[in-house]
Amino acid sequence: MARAKQAAKTGAPPAEAAESLGKDRLLGFYRDMLLIRRFEERAGQLYGMGLIGGFCHLYIGQEAIAVGVQSIQEEGDQVITAYRDHGHMLACGMDPNEVMAELTGRSGGSSKGKGGSMHMFSREANFYGGHGIVGAPAPLGTGLALANRYRNNGKVAFTYFGDGAANQGQVYESFNMAALWKLPVVYLIENNQYAMGTSLERSSSETHMYKRGTSFRIPGEEVDGMDVLAVRDAAKRAAAHARNGEGPFILEMKTYRYRGHSMSDPAKYRTREEVEEVRKTRDPIEHLREQLERDGVADEATLKAIDAEVKRIVADAAEFARTSPEPELSELYTEVYVEAAQ
Amino acid sequence: MTDILMPALSPTMEEGTLAKWHVKVGDTVAAGDVIAEIETDKATMEVEAVDEGVVEALLVEAGAEGVKVNVPIARLSGGSSSARPAPPSAAAPEAAAPVTAPMAAVVAADPELPEGVTMVKTTVRDALRDAMAEEMRRDDSVFLMGEEVAQYQGAYKVSRGLLEEFGERRVIDTPITEHGFAGLGVGAAMAGLKPIVEFMTWNFAMQAIDHIINSAAKTHYMSGGQITTPVVFRGPNGAASRVAAQHSQDYAAWYAHVPGLKVVAPYDAADAKGLLKAAIRDPNPVVFLEHEMLYGQEFDVPEGDDHVVPIGRAKVRRTGTDVTLVGYSRMVGLALKAAELLAAEGIEAEVIDLRTLRPMDHATVVESVRKTHRLVTIEEGWGPMGVGAEVIARVIEHGFDYLDAPPARVCQEDVPLPYAANLEAASLPSVDKIVTAAKAVAYRA
Numbered sequence: 001m002a003r004a005k006q007a008a009k010t011g012a013p014p015a016e017a018a019e020s021l022g023k024d025r026l027l028g029f030y031r032d033m034l035l036i037r038r039f040e041e042r043a044g045q046l047y048g049m050g051l052i053g054g055f056c057h058l059y060i061g062q063e064a065i066a067v068g069v070q071s072i073q074e075e076g077d078q079v080i081t082a083y084r085d086h087g088h089m090l091a092c093g094m095d096p097n098e099v100m101a102e103l104t105g106r107s108g109g110s111s112k113g114k115g116g117s118m119h120m121f122s123r124e125a126n127f128y129g130g131h132g133i134v135g136a137p138a139p140l141g142t143g144l145a146l147a148n149r150y151r152n153n154g155k156v157a158f159t160y161f162g163d164g165a166a167n168q169g170q171v172y173e174s175f176n177m178a179a180l181w182k183l184p185v186v187y188l189i190e191n192n193q194y195a196m197g198t199s200l201e202r203s204s205s206e207t208h209m210y211k212r213g214t215s216f217r218i219p220g221e222e223v224d225g226m227d228v229l230a231v232r233d234a235a236k237r238a239a240a241h242a243r244n245g246e247g248p249f250i251l252e253m254k255t256y257r258y259r260g261h262s263m264s265d266p267a268k269y270r271t272r273e274e275v276e277e278v279r280k281t282r283d284p285i286e287h288l289r290e291q292l293e294r295d296g297v298a299d300e301a302t303l304k305a306i307d308a309e310v311k312r313i314v315a316d317a318a319e320f321a322r323t324s325p326e327p328e329l330s331e332l333y334t335e336v337y338v339e340a341a342q
Numbered sequence: 343m344t345d346i347l348m349p350a351l352s353p354t355m356e357e358g359t360l361a362k363w364h365v366k367v368g369d370t371v372a373a374g375d376v377i378a379e380i381e382t383d384k385a386t387m388e389v390e391a392v393d394e395g396v397v398e399a400l401l402v403e404a405g406a407e408g409v410k411v412n413v414p415i416a417r418l419s420g421g422s423s424s425a426r427p428a429p430p431s432a433a434a435p436e437a438a439a440p441v442t443a444p445m446a447a448v449v450a451a452d453p454e455l456p457e458g459v460t461m462v463k464t465t466v467r468d469a470l471r472d473a474m475a476e477e478m479r480r481d482d483s484v485f486l487m488g489e490e491v492a493q494y495q496g497a498y499k500v501s502r503g504l505l506e507e508f509g510e511r512r513v514i515d516t517p518i519t520e521h522g523f524a525g526l527g528v529g530a531a532m533a534g535l536k537p538i539v540e541f542m543t544w545n546f547a548m549q550a551i552d553h554i555i556n557s558a559a560k561t562h563y564m565s566g567g568q569i570t571t572p573v574v575f576r577g578p579n580g581a582a583s584r585v586a587a588q589h590s591q592d593y594a595a596w597y598a599h600v601p602g603l604k605v606v607a608p609y610d611a612a613d614a615k616g617l618l619k620a621a622i623r624d625p626n627p628v629v630f631l632e633h634e635m636l637y638g639q640e641f642d643v644p645e646g647d648d649h650v651v652p653i654g655r656a657k658v659r660r661t662g663t664d665v666t667l668v669g670y671s672r673m674v675g676l677a678l679k680a681a682e683l684l685a686a687e688g689i690e691a692e693v694i695d696l697r698t699l700r701p702m703d704h705a706t707v708v709e710s711v712r713k714t715h716r717l718v719t720i721e722e723g724w725g726p727m728g729v730g731a732e733v734i735a736r737v738i739e740h741g742f743d744y745l746d747a748p749p750a751r752v753c754q755e756d757v758p759l760p761y762a763a764n765l766e767a768a769s770l771p772s773v774d775k776i777v778t779a780a781k782a783v784a785y786r787a
Contacts, residue, residue: 078533080529110566110568111564111565111566112566112567113566114563114566115564115565115566119560119564119565120565121564121566121568121569122568123568128529128532128533129561129565130564130565131556131557132556133556133557136525136556136557138525139521139525139526139528139553140525140526140528140529140553140557141529142522142525143525143526143527143529143532143533144532144533145529146529146530147529147533147534147535148533150485150511150530150535157529170521170522170525173517173521173525174522174525174526176517176519176522177516177517177519177522177526334567335562335567336563337562337602337626338562338567338572338625338626
């Protein structure tokens, strides 16, 4: 059955030609990434205004990953991630109004205001959170994969975590069982170079995250996480591997977050120049935009129309999140337990 | 001449079956030779000779059941003088007796049971297995995972026969990886399955406590009711015997502290079965605390596959008028024994088995205290911030005026459980300690 592929850098396999995807698909990626970018910018603004409390971890800079992976998922595949989760939720198709209203802790939020930024879920969108504990999504996602195998339903669990979480023991406990039982799970390690304020080099003896499955015989690839088409391409291969019963696959998504770890992080551990350099040369949205214009897929007017649509969606979401009432006090004691239907 | 004694193959073994002799009278044996096979309810083990000599007599026939630990089973003659001194043979059967005595006869009628139901003597171990098997037959989404649950038949033989009936899809041996497999169980539950996650003991679940609390207990609330985590975490809890501090701990108070969890700790086999069935059917995460020292004890269990005991109801196991004794799990047995001794001194104790710690049925306790006016709580865990503290707080909140004396707590002494037999005994709750506490609150000391 499954052969133990060596962990390998990619770059070699031919990327899917942009034109073969069709104009609508490509514009869709652009729109979805831009939606996340604008949504997160607005969330940052609302945080500054005191409308969002607690921790708020923004996905700005990493948009290509959630959008690229989502684009190859099949109906019924599951997604689970940690607390930098707004982007994944929007990519999954969750309503921006509900996501933003959850950030503001309102009754219209996807968890009725009881979860907040780090704890959102959608059964409908097969989004299983939204988890505040670093590393926890790894076994939970592997458990989703166990359920897929148990039901033999052909679905894949896309399990995200960061380069910081990759040093948690439970990640390796999960790798071991996933490989041992050939579970249909794709691990997406979003390597944004910093575990909160500690750089990869300062926290990891092996900085190549795609090799982290080697001792479990899990194949891994390094992917340019700032290129939505490269992400899509790699995710497609990894998903096929998992879906075919060959077991887990690791994709190290090389990426960068433009903002601090959370809203309260001034990010003094890196230079302004470093951030500016990435924004100027590797920005995933600018990259796709240039490509679309260069290849004649979209003219400026089309892109501007998308910009305007996204701006309106985000403005509406912010308005909804501001005006949605706080949860009723009676909600305090609901949903602690599921009422037994015995 | 040297007596070979029935060996104890585990810290809690009291008796076993001498399955087979590998030697006969007249054979010469050397130290290390396999001389017999012994079966317990947990395992079959070979017995090796410790001394050398000639087999002079086989004192127990092959196939003999219920052979008590430390009873002579064979006699060697000659050989070296290294024979270990045989303990006084009369001591062994007596030592085992009080622990194994079934306590089911105390309550005459159980209103929860249908009339005319046939009762079957069943060990707690088999009752738990039957509960799982019945629920797995009933619902394909129920499966068991944990260390040694499948091929080994369970570290404590609770899952005996399940692999054979249900196959490896539904009875899953995990690596030794509690944090990981607890998380996998919760993830599978989020996807709609109903996992039973067995911890070899609850001591090892501390590695997994993050998933029990942060992932299982809180997700339904945090998701605004969208995601459920119907998982049962189960295994032996509390002090076994002579396994010392890291392997002897009562987690009842730890988990009963957490909203979103249900916490169950049965005493007898009927409750073990009926509550485990309820736990498996429950749409919430349930922490199910068993007790190794109870696994081998036999009790009456109603026949059939429909014995489900509702979670959240305490049970009055003995009625009395003078003092209320409240415990759970193995402590109920001690309380019943203490009640007998107290009765001989004219103090009628009412014994309440909490059975479920969250949600706690304090109404039954308050109702009892209204009658007895005196309260003793018994738990195997430490006292501070414990189950007894909670019971007493609730009685004060809901029945302050009923109390005629300050309540007392019997619990593990406030130390890590020591290994030495005398210190261990001094540390744990005992029948004597319960009797003393009951007399104190009844002002009869």
